[in-house]
Amino acid sequence: MKIYTKTGDEGQTSLLGGSRVPKHHLRIETYGTVDELNSFLGLLRDHLNDEDQVKLIIRIQEQLFTIGSHLATEPGKHDIKLPEVHEEEVDYLETSIDLMNEVLPEMRNFVLPGGHQAVSTCHVARCVCRRAERLAVHLSEEAEVNPLILKYLNRLSDFLFVLSRKITFDTGAIEIPWKPSR
Numbered sequence: 001m002k003i004y005t006k007t008g009d010e011g012q013t014s015l016l017g018g019s020r021v022p023k024h025h026l027r028i029e030t031y032g033t034v035d036e037l038n039s040f041l042g043l044l045r046d047h048l049n050d051e052d053q054v055k056l057i058i059r060i061q062e063q064l065f066t067i068g069s070h071l072a073t074e075p076g077k078h079d080i081k082l083p084e085v086h087e088e089e090v091d092y093l094e095t096s097i098d099l100m101n102e103v104l105p106e107m108r109n110f111v112l113p114g115g116h117q118a119v120s121t122c123h124v125a126r127c128v129c130r131r132a133e134r135l136a137v138h139l140s141e142e143a144e145v146n147p148l149i150l151k152y153l154n155r156l157s158d159f160l161f162v163l164s165r166k167i168t169f170d171t172g173a174i175e176i177p178w179k180p181s182r
Contacts, residue, residue, distance in 0.1 A: 016082075017074025026142065030135040031071035034153075037132050038064045040125040047118035050170065053163070056096060060156065063089050067149050071136070075143045085148045093155045100166040109177035111165070116173040119164050126160035129153060 012020045013028060021028065038061050045057045066083040073080055113123035133153035139145055168175045 015074040016069065016072050016080055017077035019074045026135065026139050027071060030132065030139045031068045033128065033132040033135050034064055034068045034071060037125060037128045038068070040121065040128055044118060044121040044125055047121055048167075053167075059092070060159075063152065067152065070146055070149060071139070085146055085152065087148060090148065090152050090155050093152070093159045097155075097159050097162045100162045104162070104165050104169055107165070109179070112176045112178055113164070115168055115175065116171045118167045118171070119173055122160055122164035122167060126157050126164065129157040129160055133157060 011023050013023050014020050015027065041057050041061050041064070045054055045061075048054050048057065063085075066085055069082050070085060073082065114120050133150065136145055136150055136153055140147075140150060165175065167173075
């Protein structure tokens with residue numbers, strides 16, 4: 001199987017379902033940003049030493065592929081068999097956030113991203129996640145988007161923030177509070 005099809009050479013691409021849209025279409029931007037997020041999570045995973053965290057990131061990456069497949073599907077094409085987006089994945093993120101927060105010191109300030117490669121990568125992933133969420137919300141104003149996708153992306157960015165703090169804690173990195181200049 002060839003990886004190149006030459007069908008996109010003039011700036012168009014196909015959605016699942018067959019319709020062609022410009023490569024700058026909001027739907028393409030949205031699932032492309034989810035794909036970018038997934039890649040940053042792969043980079044984060046490469047920096048992690050905690051096997052449980054690695055497994056958690058893999059589960060999230062799998063969910064992001066599911067979300068991407070839904071976002072890449074032509075509106076109204078309900079006959080295409082896709083993996084389902086489940087509420088339990090949102091619950092899983094919430095439970096993970098709660099478990100990490102149990103061992104973290106109380107947050108009294110915003111914190112500056114950084115301190116360790118894994119922490120910094122986690123913050124970049126969080127920012128990309130927020131962008132993916134904004135694009136998905138925008139897309140939902142123009143076309144049908146499963147509300148669980150919006151909910152999952154929102155919770156995932158929260159999860160990534162708490163994970164960045166947990167990695168800081170686990171690695172002994174310094175969490176630098178933001179102190180606004182006067």
